[in-house]
Amino acid sequence: MASVGKILRRTFLIGSAAIVGGVAFGAYYVSRPAANPLKPAEGETALSPFVLIDQQGVTLFAPRAEMGQGVRTTWAALIAEELDVELNQIRVLHGPAAAAYYNSALVGEGLPNKGYDISDFQHNLGEALGVLGRTLSLQVTGGSTSMKDGFERMREAGATARETLKQAAADRLGVDRAQLKTENGAVIAPDGTRIPYTELAEAAGQIEPPEVELRDPSNWRLLGRSLPRVDVVGKSTGTAEFGIDVRPEGLKFASVRINPKLGGEMKGFDASAAEQMPGVEKVVDLGNGVAVIASNTWLAIQAVEAIDVDWGDAPYPPETDAIFSEIANAFDASPNSTMRDDGDVDTLPDGATEITAEYTVPYLAHSTMEPMNATALFTGSALELWCGNQAPTLVQIRAANTANLDKDAVQIHTTYLGGGFGRRGELDFGEIATKVAMAMPGVPVQTTWSREEDMRHDYYRPGAMARMRGAVKDGQAVLIDGKVAAQSCTQQAVQRYTGLPAGGPDKVLVEGFFNQPYAVPNYRMSGHSADLDIPVGFWRSVGNSHNGFFHETFMDEMAHAAGRDPLEFRLELAKAEHAPSAGCLQAVKEMSGWTGETPDGVGRGVAMTYSFGTPVAQVIEVVDEDGTIRIAKAWIACDVGLALDPGTVEAQMFGGMIYGLSAAVMGEITFSDGEVEQYNFPDYDALRMHNAPVTQVKILETNHHMGGVGEPGTPPSMPALGNALFDLTGERARTLPLINQFNLLV
């Protein structure tokens, strides 16, 4: 076993630790051992494992939230590629909350560069700053960062484990390690004898890991290929365990109601009727809401709804119109940021035609398929918490603070997530379940929100407005001057997570706005932060989700004003600025057979957004069917630099587009009397089998850096659809959702 001192001198932070009957390979936390999820015997060094081998077999740890994006499979494949194991022969677990599982890529995303234009030096700086991720204990799945984060480190973990196991075999056989090979979970001796890793694990635990080199990608056998997902059998047989499926012995079931005037107080309540209802065991006062613990979730929901509560007012204007007036007021204040300010936008170039437009998009709910829930067991001195979540270490800290326990007394079990989209990066469901379980010590309690409670207590994608001014001359864009106004979800989230006020320029408010890869000489993009207390958070693609619509609808309006084909107009501007982005536009042009002409009754629109390091272009075709408009076809091209699993990239691109189109067509959260007016799927629906377009996806790999895939499919979908509707009807879509303006098939 390597000493901590030796490990610290190593280039890579992959170390090893002996465990009972085996060995673990993993990461140490900064300059000292992390609290060890493996609970080593006294005197042993602690580490957070990525690879664990004992007599029972090989276990890989993928400590990232599996919410559908395939991270558990591709993360495991990074390790397996170097370790030489087959994914169907091993176990893959999420593992506990641990600081050593920090996300190294997330913090680098916060750098104030455009992303597509960064040099290698800045790229490395971003990675170095990623170390902050571990000091902040950011074990977070978000920002489409998992593969950027795990790409080097997990292959190193696999290679380190492989070479250590080979050394153990070399010592046993009395041969040089270089004479040995590895294959499917075994070391192969020169005479062809197979020694399974499980037999070598105990000896390997006593060997200091040798230095390793990573294999050349030309030798990869797993990465770059579409692999069977490790979760697909469980999810096809009803055996995959989501948070709502956790069933510890003696489990009770609860449901909750928090003030629907979000952030308002609870003045009082009368639970006398609820207390008499069948199955009810306890009514819990949560301070700002109530919960009922019962023998069955449905009985708990019925009872909690029967409680008569006197709610206090919301701390924001109670009606949608007044809320958007506040957002518009933000334009009058000085900007929170101006991250792009090229040339001179205040002077209209000679002979140029000026155009202006104002856009508005609504608040949006995440609306995951699995309603918010968590299960907690509080014993007085310790807490166990089970839930699907995107931030285990933050959930752990919040639950510990709630239960007045030390962090180490809180154990987090992260299950599969029935959708995340950013919602399960929040900490409220874990905190509420903790409070409920504290009312019944020694008994595990699962707190499940009704769909209505979930829909009406989200951290919403902020409603947003944009005021755009541009100029065209000789068929070219010569000026863009844009302002976006919305609540800052970053500032609110930092305050929520840390309790500390956050300030300064918010890059997320203007992502997808200031950093689009178009060569326009006079180009200024500003973000205005609206001062409102509506709970807002990270919704798949975050700021890009509104800015993509603003920017790319306006590009269409400029192309129209310039008398140009909207695809050629963009292609010309992108070619001069960022070749991979131009490549995506060129690809959708070819895939769709774009000519700029469409038959009567057919419309086509194009849009391109660069987000999370990945440019994505989409063409959408709409068809008028006797007055009803169907979204018939779509073509998507993305450049991810390196597609570690093309099948997963394709699924994410399509899924991201459908998530965006669903919002564009019919997604809208509105407020009346301080309460959200949408309760359930009939009020807040999404695209379904019959109205989802037939789609082709093309994956390009020319981008210099690896980009994300979970989110970039979302932003361009909304403007591409709006632009297609303009092509079909001549009516410009400047406000979402589109169902309020067009007779779309729902």
Next chain:
Amino acid sequence: MATALKINGKQHQVDLPDDVPLLWVLRDEVGLTGTKFGCGVAACGACTVHIDGEAIRSCQVALSDVWGDVTTIEGIGTPDAMAAIQQAWVDHQVAQCGFCQSGQIMQAAALLAENPAPSDTDIDDAMQGNLCRCGTYPRIRAAIHDAASKLKEA
């Protein structure tokens, strides 16, 4: 008073009020968690099970109204012995988050039992009550067509 239910071929005595929906009998009483809660108002299809072979939203059927034998996702196949429809779901790598897929599979199984060679329009009509927020629809469609052709060969 206990109510008798036959679920996945096995008899159960359930001691719950008559108006508790079948969904919550399955999940919280019988321990069959493969059937999911999504909306509670028959708008998402995540809770779809079969009653006497018919696809039903179990969130809308009160315990006292269950009129026949209940089959859940656990009853049509297991990880070691999957039904043809489940194998097609695996072959086409349908699931993303996976939360809606039990309901999707039960709906698709009922479709194929009634219509062994569904057209795209038949699939649209049968499946549009089943919501998927991840957008797995193209792979669901492909898996249904594939299962239909495999079942025809068998």
